[in-house]
Amino acid sequence: MTDTMLQPDLSVAVLIDDDTLLLFGTCDRPALSGGIATANGEAAGRFDAHCWPREDGGHWLLAALRAPDAGRLQTARLAVDGIDGEALALPRLRAVKVNPWGLLSTLKEEHAAAMPAALDFLLRVLAPADGQPLSARLGKFLSAFVGHIARPEGFAEIFGRLSAGNGTMVQGWSSSLEAGRAEMLVETDACRFYRAEVGTVRRPDLPDTAWGVVAVVPAAEDAPEQIRRIFYRAGGRWCELELFAERTLLPDGVALAHLRDLLPRLNADPATLRALRRRITAVYEGHETVSRLEVPVCAALDRAIRVPGVGTLVTGWLLDPQRNVASVILHGPAFEAAIDGDWFRTQRKDVTEGFLHDGRFAGRLPADRHDHGFLAFVPESAGLPEDAAFHLEIALTDGGCAYLPVHPVAPNAELVRHLLCLIDINNPAAESLIERHVGPIVQAAGRVSPDAPAAPVFAMGRTVATPNVSVVLPVTDGREDVDLHLARLAIDPDFAQAEILVAAAAGSSDRLALTLRRAASFYKLAVRLVPAPQAHDAFEAMAAALPHAAAEHVLLLSTAVLPTTRGWLSELARAAAAHRKPAMVSPTLLYEDFSIRFAGVRVEGDRPVAQFAGYPREWLKERQPVAVPAATVDCALLPKRLIAEAGGLTAGFVGAEYKSADFCLRLGKAGHTCLWVPTVALVAVDEQARNAAHEYWRQTGTLVDRWAFDRHWATRPANTDLRVSTR
Template identity: 45%
Template sequence: MKDRSTKADITAAVLLDEDTLMLFGAIDQPLPAESVVLLDGTADGRFRGGGWTDGAGERWFLATISVGGLAHMRPSRIEILDGAGGRLSLPRLSNVRTNPAHMVSALGEAQPQSLGAALDVAVLLIAEDCVSAEADRHRRLLAGLAQEASRPDGFAEVLGRFRDGALMVQGWSHGFPAGDHRVLVESDDLRVHAAAAAPFHRPDLPDTAAGVLAVLEGPAPSPGAIRRIHFRADDGWRHLAIFEHRQILADGVAAAHARDMLGQLQGEPARRVVATAVAARYNGVETVSQLDVPVRIGLDLAVRVVGAGLFVSGWLLDPTRAVRAVTLKGPGLAVRIDADWSRQSRRDVSEAFAHDPVFAGRLLPGDDGHGFIAFAREPAGLPAGADFHLELALADFPAFLPLPCPPAAGEAMRRMLGAVNPDSPSIDRIIANHLGPMLQTASAAALGKAAPATLHAMGRTVKSPRVSVILPVCDGREDVDLNLARMANDPDFAEAEILVVAGERAHERLAGMVRQAAGFYRLAVGFIEASLAADPFEAIAAALPHARADRVLLLSPSVLPTERGWLSALERAIRRPNAVGAAALAPVMASPTLLYEDHSIRFAGIVAVEGPGGAVTYERRFAGYPRDWLREQEASAVDAASADCALLPRDLLARALAERGRFLGADLKGLDLCLRVRAAGGSCLWLPKLRLVAVDEQSRSTRDPRLERISALVDQWGFAKHWKASIAA
């Protein structure tokens, strides 16, 4: 098949977004409604077109070309596949604009009598794109055409919004179409809405006009912001103007008002369409329990993390599979949660309804998978106090369940975690699809709020400290006097400042003990109150702004030195990175070897091990081995040092903490910190011949072990997602 020759003229070309170009012009033969477009014979994309013939018999068209990254291309040849194997060539584009007003002006000059037909085509081509927040130029183009092509035809006199964002309009018109169709609602911008409408008799109107009741699918703009409602009548585009003394119904009233109007509507098909649309509107009332079909639903928990979404757990009893979809709805939100929810066994639900006559003979023994867990992401800009509900789609009409969503405070989060069984065979999917995204967003929001910290100077003063020692205390201990005594007995710490950080679970007697020890040992101590710091890493972040030295020593209260001079050894190591193969001049985070009390190895560096298929696992080297295994070892670069005892530059630590990971617990924060140190341009160093004891203490945590397990699983998922690696067991 040879290429078809065509005579065409491109009158205007406007870039609607980064990937979409709209063309207007004249052509001597029909264009396909939808096809493939080729740019310079290689880059391909989607072509959509439509046209009309003017009074002089000339054929005009509007078309869109959609190609990824089109805004950065300058094609010299545009070809459209015609469906028969041939190619139809369009002229080269010479003047592409970005202002939609240029397209409207060109249409008005070239085809003033066909603006209605042009608007028909434009709605067909780009209406579906107007729901996107990025589709500003699409909406401006439709708005410009509507203002030029649409003529007044009646008024909207009563407006009100349903709870789900849909709009009710009551007024009068000569030609507003009955049944299902689409309208353009003009406010600050212009949006396309599906509408269900029916006429009703108004004795105050001439025979050629009638009252109109319409339901416009949401989300609709505020009724007070609406300027016109454009619609396609039999003889062209018309609009309802907004009556000067319009009535705007209070929130929640629209549903009752529309139901009261149903009996006045004319034309059974149109009345039925509007009745169905009204019945589909949520009015704040639970209606599932009123169903005469065997469907019931219950809510265990609904939690919202503002900016992330909603976590919902509950049960749905539907033995006859009457429910076609379960959708979580709110203002500007409609997410079908049954598409990927996780089901759970709920034998208690089966037993509770076993003798209910509605379910008699329909519940099968052992079929107890009624529970569900779901997470619905929310769009940007959703109000903090928004109302939500579940919509159950049935054969004839939907049913509703309100969703009270408490804020994601500590107790709500604990209940959410408690709703999940960590031993479920689908736990990986539950975490990846539901818990993980929500909880990590919640923890990220918490990271943005630095724990308030108050500094209290104790003991003597050091003008220019050699090092800032950060000693985080978040586990209820009150015996850090032993740590202070060890440092007081080491000349390396004579000119150090010691920052003792009292975190969330710090003992009330800790400050008094630290003050007494600082005075007795003549140490320069800063006691930092950071009561919102939930773990040592949050405590370190709270203390860092108070550190005055250029180098910071992170030191866990569980780490006890066995000899003097170890700080000097760390300082020498970070001043000589090239000696161990680190990058020249790279800042270094250095750690000693940490031993258990029986002198077996607790920490000897963490390294990345690549397995089959390129999978990376981080492993603790020599953990549990006798210390004699380190006899021949030399200082070496590792993938991660130990945050329990590490010396590093203060600015390097600040950069790493600025982008620290989003974890629920502290177990992976140390490894994550080290990887972020390396991502910030640093390196990690392990010193095998420098050895300190790290006491293996009993956990002082009072958290529910079940919650601990779920938190750990979520953190492992988040770590693997960010670093594309796992943790060795």
């Protein structure tokens, strides 16, 4: 610190806005350029100063002191600790003014030559970031300041807003505004400081000393018609673009097309041209613009599938042999997500063959490389409208970009099967594809699939006014021998007051109705046929039939299960009643050789496993009903309301393999129990469904279901009533 503290003499103090004081006076030597202002020994704010020589020796001082509620400092003892160790003692501020015009008048009349440098100083320390408005008083002061020193050197003739947040275009002519980046001060109702991007263009209607200019003022949000004055800095001095008396105001959106047409004629350095090109392409206009690209890049979307509140899956292809694409981004309402970071690339030989001889791609495409396809799932937060608009942005390395409209559709069975066929089960990355992309949308699609249109229910045989149980018998193949099951039920007194709902899924025989009608009449049973053409497995078929069940209890019964004795339903009902809590009750199921097919479930690790499966029946020692983690829907008696409380039978799985265990675990999570009754045994034929189609999508669907089951039940809900038998 110097031995002698600098003590300036201040003649003017102006409170230019709530947090800024402008100080003007003299000092013996140049004041420190900046430092921390203190008030009564405590840090108060920031001090910046600008000095220029006086003719009679010493220096003039113009300073800005910025501190919260700066007006309170006029009674404080002020000092400045400079960044270079020098200190400055400020006199007490007397008669702080709020009108800056006296200061401006003094500068104009006595210091005209110093005003350009003084203005640069004020803009440097007081102007906020590009496009942020100056305070009202400061804005008017700076606008008047620059208006006094700026010389008119051109006209602004055409104005137009490019798009919200993308800036305003100004076109005209000038004799000093050069191409590149230019500092601009734009006056509207407020005053804002910008760094504009400027291109020049030759105009035959101008003299050789002038040229056409096109400037894009970034982030300018004010309507073009509100612009009153435009100042710019050129060659170290400030100039003005006067407003043409009959200026043209382009409608929103038209300015963008106008600038696009001008761009090929504009002169500027490469960086500025890239910035202008980015301005043009940074606006999505509602249609594709990939076809306009001059670089060898082409892309298309195959489909987009969206579940509101869950996310969107997009599939398509992108051809980019020279790596001109920097990123691919999905845009939606108030969100954007880059998809190329972890998208899944797929083989698209058809794309290679289609562009191999295209002029833009000839010689650039390896004939043996086909990984042009992509598949990506983008999650979304809840709250986006169902009709939200989306588009895909393809950003290029040169700053340009192109767009593809995205029109998502709701998932349906056909789309889900198509997605499942995209999974290559031999690909080591198949599990990653399922976990990251296909799994979330497929499972969500299963949860929100639209309800199938209501189908007529056909009553056959006699009518039971108040059935004691509703038997739900799903038929999912081309079998016609359901009359065998009806015969077994007809000879059992337990089913004398039962109704039998036969749920006919997709693939069931057209002759099934005739078979049922004859059997219902012959055996005097109450049968109702429930067509379920949208169902592809027993669970979906049963779910379609359940709304038509009239009894409080339902018996879910697979066509593979054949009752061999009478009275077994009563035994299941007694076991349920003795449990004193609502429960899903299943018997023992045996193969035709009387080995065990189902005898309850035990837990190994965190997965339920059928116990004693394949062992002789004699291995069973239990004689009392046992609470188990899962029963079996192949044969299960339970109150109908429990199914609704557990969330239904299907829960978004593709196939049937995991639906039974999932339903039972959801039942336990809802506070209910699964019971296995060892002493009741039925035969379950181990058969493949007739006319079963071994489509590829079913195989990959099983992989998706396994992922979904493991993810949902990674931590199985605790159940203190659970008791698991061990071998």
